[in-house]
Amino acid sequence: MNSTNAANAAAMTPTPRRGVGRKNMLERVVAVATLVLVVVFSFSIDGFATLGNLRVILSNSASLAILSCGMAVVIISRGLDLSLIAQMVAGATIFGILISSGVTAPAALLVAIVAMVVFGFLNAWLIAYVEIPAMLATLASSMFLVGLLRFAILRGEFLLLLPKSNPTVAFLAGDIVPGISMPVLLMVATLAATWFLLNRASVGRVVYAMGDNFQAARLAGLPVRTSTIVVYVFSAVTALIAGLIMAAASGAVDFRTVTNGTLLFDVILVVVLGGIPLRGGRGGVRNIVVGVALIAIMRNGMTLMDFTTQTQDMLKGLVLLTAIVTDNYLNPRDAETDTVGDL
Amino acid sequence: MPYRLGNIFRTAATAVLIGACALIGTNIVAQADSNIAGKKVIFVPIAMGISLTEGWARRMREHAAVHGYSLDVRDAAFNTATMAELVAKAISEKPDVLVVHNPTVQLLARQIKQAESEGIKVLQINLQSNQPSAAFVGANWERIGREIAEDIVKECGAGSGKSGKVAIIPGQLTAADSVIMNEAAFKVFEQHKEIEVVSNQASDWEPEKARQITATVLQQHPDLCAIFGHWDVHTMGAGNAVKDAGKADSVLVYSTGGGDDVACKAVEDGIQDRIWSYDADGQGRDAGTMVDLLLQGAATADGSMMIVDSPMKIIKAGEGFDPSLCWKM
Numbered sequence: 001m002n003s004t005n006a007a008n009a010a011a012m013t014p015t016p017r018r019g020v021g022r023k024n025m026l027e028r029v030v031a032v033a034t035l036v037l038v039v040v041f042s043f044s045i046d047g048f049a050t051l052g053n054l055r056v057i058l059s060n061s062a063s064l065a066i067l068s069c070g071m072a073v074v075i076i077s078r079g080l081d082l083s084l085i086a087q088m089v090a091g092a093t094i095f096g097i098l099i100s101s102g103v104t105a106p107a108a109l110l111v112a113i114v115a116m117v118v119f120g121f122l123n124a125w126l127i128a129y130v131e132i133p134a135m136l137a138t139l140a141s142s143m144f145l146v147g148l149l150r151f152a153i154l155r156g157e158f159l160l161l162l163p164k165s166n167p168t169v170a171f172l173a174g175d176i177v178p179g180i181s182m183p184v185l186l187m188v189a190t191l192a193a194t195w196f197l198l199n200r201a202s203v204g205r206v207v208y209a210m211g212d213n214f215q216a217a218r219l220a221g222l223p224v225r226t227s228t229i230v231v232y233v234f235s236a237v238t239a240l241i242a243g244l245i246m247a248a249a250s251g252a253v254d255f256r257t258v259t260n261g262t263l264l265f266d267v268i269l270v271v272v273l274g275g276i277p278l279r280g281g282r283g284g285v286r287n288i289v290v291g292v293a294l295i296a297i298m299r300n301g302m303t304l305m306d307f308t309t310q311t312q313d314m315l316k317g318l319v320l321l322t323a324i325v326t327d328n329y330l331n332p333r334d335a336e337t338d339t340v341g342d343l
Numbered sequence: 344m345p346y347r348l349g350n351i352f353r354t355a356a357t358a359v360l361i362g363a364c365a366l367i368g369t370n371i372v373a374q375a376d377s378n379i380a381g382k383k384v385i386f387v388p389i390a391m392g393i394s395l396t397e398g399w400a401r402r403m404r405e406h407a408a409v410h411g412y413s414l415d416v417r418d419a420a421f422n423t424a425t426m427a428e429l430v431a432k433a434i435s436e437k438p439d440v441l442v443v444h445n446p447t448v449q450l451l452a453r454q455i456k457q458a459e460s461e462g463i464k465v466l467q468i469n470l471q472s473n474q475p476s477a478a479f480v481g482a483n484w485e486r487i488g489r490e491i492a493e494d495i496v497k498e499c500g501a502g503s504g505k506s507g508k509v510a511i512i513p514g515q516l517t518a519a520d521s522v523i524m525n526e527a528a529f530k531v532f533e534q535h536k537e538i539e540v541v542s543n544q545a546s547d548w549e550p551e552k553a554r555q556i557t558a559t560v561l562q563q564h565p566d567l568c569a570i571f572g573h574w575d576v577h578t579m580g581a582g583n584a585v586k587d588a589g590k591a592d593s594v595l596v597y598s599t600g601g602g603d604d605v606a607c608k609a610v611e612d613g614i615q616d617r618i619w620s621y622d623a624d625g626q627g628r629d630a631g632t633m634v635d636l637l638l639q640g641a642a643t644a645d646g647s648m649m650i651v652d653s654p655m656k657i658i659k660a661g662e663g664f665d666p667s668l669c670w671k672m
Contacts, residue, residue: 046563047562047564053559053562055562056558056559060558060559154392156391156392157392157393158390158392158421159392159393161579161605163612164583164586164612164614165612173583173587249551249583249584249587250550250553250579251550251579251580251583251614252550252579252580254549254550256548256549257549257551259420259421260421260422260547261547299555300559303542303544303555303556303559303560304559304560306541306542306543308516308544308545309544309545309547309552310545
């Protein structure tokens with residue numbers, strides 16, 4: 001069977017039981033916890049249950065949701081992309097430098113997209129063809145990318161400032177129509193693209209097959225190597241989109257987000273809390289939405305309650321532990337789920 | 344009070360010492376050249392690659408070149424574990440002077456004590472540790488916190504017709520500047536009950552976190568009067584959130600910083616309104632001079648810490664805006 005036929009065969013097989021049954025108990029627990037938090041915050045925090053605050057929640061969580069789309073697709077294929085935040089900062093840096101030096105926005109965007117596609121391809125090549133474990137390959141490529149950009153392009157600087165006076169920067173951070181901002185629109189578009197990739201494209205079926213049993217997928221003749229390329233290139237492009245909106249909104253590209261920040265852990269937290277197991281093979285857009293919703297609601301509520309950053313980190317960790325313990329109790333491990341990499 | 348008097352006395356004594364050196368400039372340089380050439384100085388900043396530390400290093404290198412001593416810069420790249428390792432390694436190399444930029448009041452306290460006990464003179468720059476050492480050159484954070492708080496009271500307090508609501512965005516709650524500025528500011532606000540601090544959340548020095556905090560707080564308190572960011576770099580994010588919310592005319596954005604040209608650009612663009620600059624370029628020169636003095640054996644009579652307070656420049660938006668207050672690398 002050649003790889004195209006195998007992919008078609010995979011596409012014709014019934015969709016795996018994603019999002020239903022005992023396997024997604026964590027997703028349900030987290031969804032219920034989110035709803036409980038919304039009700040509690042609505043009654044206890046002044047200004048929480050308003051339309052304006054909903055817009056702030058959506059706008060503040062846009063980059064996290066977009067990054068989570070990229071990470072979720074990688075994890076479903078039983079991979080891991082530790083270079084996601086480095087790619088986000090790299091894409092925004094390339095775009096920022098080009099528009100600051102007078103290059104038109106479409107040309108700058110095109111260069112940034114090409115650079116990210118090349119980087120995603122290199123990650124995939126290391127993983128699929130050189131056969132380096134995803135965690136090590138993306139960790140090393142992340143270090144390489146940050147070092148290259150800081151010392152070869154930014155000449156040691158940690159920050160690249162993007163003035164709001166630049167019309168492209170203002171466009172990326174502003175409203176498309178009153179009440180709907182560009183970051184929110186891009187978040188919805190990325191979620192839709194992720195849904196399409198996982199549910200309507202034939203590569204989506206291969207991604208689930210790779211996550212379920214990589215060796216079986218390969219032995220069945222599925223195009224696991226080209227699918228790996230699609231997965232990591234998709235991840236790189238989501239990182240670029242997240243980088244653009246984050247840089248435009250805050251007016252800065254900050255390399256400390258890679259070296260010192262907790263964003264990568266937040267992204268993995270969203271994916272895991274949403275119910276996508278690190279061993280892959282299960283999950284979808286609904287899981288991403290559930291995970292992002294919990295983190296975004298918690299972050300917003302805790303900021304409104306004036307909790308310190310350290311307290312917020314502690315509570316986020318506590319929620320993660322509670323969710324996993326609850327899931328473990330409601331969904332005990334059995335011969336199928338107790339595999340390497342399972343949470 | 345005796346402590347404060349002591350501080351004032353030490354500051355005055357150090358200023359007189361520096362002034363005297365400047366007055367008899369050429370003789371001192373010639374003498375210093377012969378005395379301190381070949382000595383070793385190690386500088387461990389929180390991170391290079393920011394205008395503040397690059398500005399200091401540039402001026403200190405100039406002094407090292409003039410006097411013929413070596414200056415090694417060891418970049419901790421915003422990593423506190425790396426910083427502790429770099430300082431430990433620097434101590435093992437027995438430099439004549441060690442210059443440290445403390446990320447928190449506690450992190451390097453034990454190592455500063457160890458270095459001093461081994462005869463290495465430690466100059467703390469801009470951010471002070473709990474542990475005193477030979478010298479400190481940097482901003483007077485108590486004064487900055489107090490002055491900004493007093494300005495906020497003037498703009499947002501009784502008789503201003505404003506809500507009196509203030510959001511504070513420190514860098515880290517345990518960083519020396521944040522600790523001291525918050526103490527000073529709250530002391531002022533406590534005397535003005537009309538001022539209400541509605542938010543006091545650290546941004547970890549990141550513009551994006553400052554932006555998200557500000558966007559959320561503005562939603563809950565649309566009548567917010569002022570934001571006090573503890574560093575102009577992360578306050579860029581807060582200022583952008585204010586601008587995006589269309590409140591640039593009603594919310595005053597205050598910050599502090601090294602006063603490079605980026606600060607003036609932020610004020611010019613209406614991202615920030617008032618920046619208390621401690622002039623990193625001038626600090627670099629002061630630090631270089633202090634290193635020269637330490638290498639020549641300068642010390643206070645009672646062995647207490649020599650202190651040089653950085654003069655302030657206040658960069659304000661509006662008619663009085665003066666871009667010449669900022670320096671360029």
